[in-house]
Amino acid sequence: MGAEVIVEGLTKSFGSQSIWRDVTLSLPPGEVSAMLGPSGTGKSVFLKSMIGLLKPDSGKCVINGTDIVQCSEREMYEVRKLFGVLFQDGALFGSMNLYDNVAFPLREHTKKSESEIKRIVLEKLEMTGLKGAEDKLPGEISGGMRKRAGLARALVLDPEIILCDEPDSGLDPVRTAYLSQLLIDLNAQIDATILVVTHNINLARTLPDNLGMLFRKELVMFGPREVLLTSEEPVVEQFLNGKRLGPIGMSEEKDTAQMAAEQAMAEAGHHHGGTEDVRGVVPQIKPTPGLPERQGERRRKDRVMKILHTLPPAAQEGIIESLSPEEQRHYGVRPHAPAGAPHAGTPHSSQGQLPADQVAQLPNQGWGTAEQLRATGETPPGQGGAR
Ligand SMILES: Nc1ncnc2c1ncn2[C@@H]1O[C@H](COP(=O)(O)OP(=O)(O)OP(=O)(O)O)[C@@H](O)[C@H]1O
Numbered sequence: 316m317g318a319e320v321i322v323e324g325l326t327k328s329f330g331s332q333s334i335w336r337d338v339t340l341s342l343p344p345g346e347v348s349a350m351l352g353p354s355g356t357g358k359s360v361f362l363k364s365m366i367g368l369l370k371p372d373s374g375k376c377v378i379n380g381t382d383i384v385q386c387s388e389r390e391m392y393e394v395r396k397l398f399g400v401l402f403q404d405g406a407l408f409g410s411m412n413l414y415d416n417v418a419f420p421l422r423e424h425t426k427k428s429e430s431e432i433k434r435i436v437l438e439k440l441e442m443t444g445l446k447g448a449e450d451k452l453p454g455e456i457s458g459g460m461r462k463r464a465g466l467a468r469a470l471v472l473d474p475e476i477i478l479c480d481e482p483d484s485g486l487d488p489v490r491t492a493y494l495s496q497l498l499i500d501l502n503a504q505i506d507a508t509i510l511v512v513t514h515n516i517n518l519a520r521t522l523p524d525n526l527g528m529l530f531r532k533e534l535v536m537f538g539p540r541e542v543l544l545t546s547e548e549p550v551v552e553q554f555l556n557g558k559r560l561g562p563i564g565m566s567e568e569k570d571t572a573q574m575a576a577e578q579a580m581a582e583a584g585h586h587h588g589g590t591e592d593v594r595g596v597v598p599q600i601k602p603t604p605g606l607p608e609r610q611g612e613r614r615r616k617d618r619v620m621k622i623l624h625t626l627p628p629a630a631q632e633g634i635i636e637s638l639s640p641e642e643q644r645h646y647g648v649r650p651h652a653p654a655g656a657p658h659a660g661t662p663h664s665s666q667g668q669l670p671a672d673q674v675a676q677l678p679n680q681g682w683g684t685a686e687q688l689r690a691t692g693e694t695p696p697g698q699g700g701a702r
Pocket residue numbers: 329334352353354355356357358359360361
């Protein structure tokens with residue numbers, strides 16, 4: 316199972332420029348998470364801080380018991396081995412063919428024999444659909460293939476945590492859908508903890524178990540995907556819908572006067588830039604048939620059902636409706652909306668509080684954020700067995 320990453324009060328600035336402050340979240344082991352945010356909100360800086368390429372000013376980032384903000388060089392070296400990183404451009408060496416690029420970390424960081432290296436490299440190239448392309452140079456292949464080669468290289472050291480910085484950048488929507496499928500398939504096969512940083516709404520709605528968003532130098536929210544996908548926060552709605560109307564401006568946050576002027580223009584018929592209302596929970600992609608069930612997905616169900624009562628009503632409904640009838644019975648919940656009514660979280664659905672008898676009867680252990688746990692008086696994880 317992948318490692319858990321616990322981030323608490325993480326703050327980063329460059330000189331007088333504050334990037335983000337007081338970021339607190341947990342990446343649950345073996346689950347897929349995604350971080351959204353407008354350009355320049357510090358998503359890449361966040362990834363780089365997690366692997367120690369940048370040093371946060373304060374806060375904690377604890378991985379397998381080591382706080383990488385405070386740890387020694389030697390401990391950092393050990394923690395880094397847990398990571399596989401897919402950088403935005405694949406970060407391949409232009410003069411090496413794909414085989415040597417993918418073999419590079421094995422030759423640098425292990426004492427494996429060339430025959431063992433060959434076995435691993437060919438396995439990872441096959442996993443990422445690059446079998447037969449071993450001899451190609453990065454300059455001779457498409458952007459999508461370079462991404463997959465970067466992913467193959469990120470996998471060779473059997474990472475427990477995979478970080479992907481905008482895996483969709485430069486890819487068409489179809490290739491992006493294939494890449495999302497590849498990440499879910501990988502997760503099913505190796506149960507690694509995955510964090511994807513992206514602007515891609517389709518990927519964000521269909522790939523991750525958990526979703527977060529950085530804006531105004533803060534983490535606006537982070538939690539089960541259903542929370543962000545049904546959120547009525549103006550910044551989340553604007554981002555998901557790709558509209559100019561809302562608090563996000565071209566280069567920075569807008570002031571009230573500009574927002575009012577844009578609203579008036581839109582009401583007078585000026586196009587707001589979006590196409591359709593994409594609010595609501597859509598089905599999450601599943602591993603390709605024939606692959607193992609995702610252990611992360613199975614664990615997430617138990618985890619999320621334990622904190623269900625702490626989540627907003629629309630998110631609760633989205634979660635309950637995503638369960639099979641058998642699972643609903645297992646957790647003792649029923650969907651709120653009558654059969655045939657619109658899906659929870661769609662613009663016309665009921666947003667009301669679920670009646671108590673429809674919310675799981677929950678034990679006093681959970682995985683909520685520190686704030687949620689304080690608010691609900693729950694015991695932090697690790698202090699008692701699951702139900
Ligand atoms: N090494 C650095 N030194 C100084 N400033 C930096 C450094 N790295 C990033 N920044 C600044 O931090 C801010 C956030 O950058 P970052 O690349 O993390 O944004 P992002 O959210 O990933 O953006 P995008 O979505 O456009 O890739 C930017 O203002 C950038 O100029």
